[in-house]
Amino acid sequence: MSDPEDEALLRAYQAGEDQAFELLLDRYRRPLFNFLLRSARDRGQAEELYQDVWMRVIERCDEFRGDAKFSTWLYTIARNRCVDHQRKMAFRRHASLDATAPGSSQSLGERVPNPGPPTDRLAMRGTLQARIAEAVEELPEEQREVFLMRQVQGLAFKEIAEVVGVSANTVKSRMRYALERLQHGLSDLEEHVREVEPHKHEL
């Protein structure tokens, strides 16, 4: 017997079945969190966004009429939250690092102890996975979101197009550009990658 579809689970939750929601959460928790993590580039903020997205799903589940797939709906909410978050971050970044704070002789830039990547990231750096994660995070926003939805969640190009609000061909192009960038950025690790998964290069 096949697993119930996401939409059926949401309808069941609307009808009052908590277990249906648990199943949905279980299906999407990991890919959604990683989509947010790579978009926000900060684990704490990603956790906040992750919780916020699910809260919105809970609040608005009665608005879901099944016109689109649940995954499309979920990622539309998640993407909107990411866009809001990035706007907020961009606004904060505009605060001058050279200006001294009231009551302090040091500028913000001088007071921040470690302006580089967090310690845990530094510890991971050098490993293949850390390099790939970094390369993904450095992708331009519009390429990164397409790449993550496709690669992490496995959404179809058409679904991604609905979420992002562009044509499926544009989505394909963005995915291609993202892969080209990754390929270029990780060229020095090519041998390493081949060692990890040699069977994928047989064609």
Add this chain to the structure above:
Amino acid sequence: MNCEQCKEDVLELIERAAIDPAGVQEILDRCPDCRTLFDDMKAALVAADQLPLEDPPSRVDAEVLRAAAMRRANVTPVRKWRLQAPPWAMAAIAVLAVGIGVWSIPPNGNVATEDALGTTVVETEEDFVAEQKPVGARGETVQASSEKAEARVLLDQREPVKPRAEAPAKSPVARRERGQAKRKVLSAPVQKANAPETAPTESFAADAVAGSGMLEEAKEDRDDKADEACRKTVADFEKRSRRDEDYKLDPEQQLALGRCYAKSGDAKSARTWLERAAAHAKTKTRAGEALEGLASD
């Protein structure tokens, strides 16, 4: 497939290679650039597969599940729907109610009223016009004067009353005009009798005015009808009170009965019932007026 198409669909080609490697190989063999692109994309996808996936903290999941359970416990979907009935739906219901109310008004403007003792009196414009017809004591049509004959002709030329489905919708303006015409009939001077036939409302007024001579006869006829109704009212009351000693009338009925007795000339009974009616606040004024009329008579 040309190079441009190959470039566009390179991701599909990578997927297709898993199920049709020979077909994809054939396409790539035609163009070295396409093969290079294909290999680069494939290598990038292989690298992307190494992207580490992290799990969200279980405490956040627990928080989400708790919120999900609370939402279901607090707001059931049905209750929420009821509480959040959209304003447009409420407006639509209101419009529908008004529409049904308007539709339920009789098509020819009949206004049914019920007198105090339950006798239904129906006044319609048609009845009103019909009352203008000269009718003799035995009911036969009286030969009218030339003015009356003209009025009759105009009357006959009026369009027959159409059933509701066929009748055009009455606009508020048309209703107002008809009302004005009706009032004109009651107060119009005789010099308007020769008004030319123009609009239906005017012809209606002209018909009625031309038949002003008929008004008196119609009034007599109406009085006859009123007398008849009164007689029935009194007879009905006496019959009921004989059957049931405890039979009681409400103030409106007492007032109506008093008036009927007054009309029939039984001043004593009339006074009795009108005084009873005057004891109630609801009918006090009208009963008082009727008593005054009785005293003046």
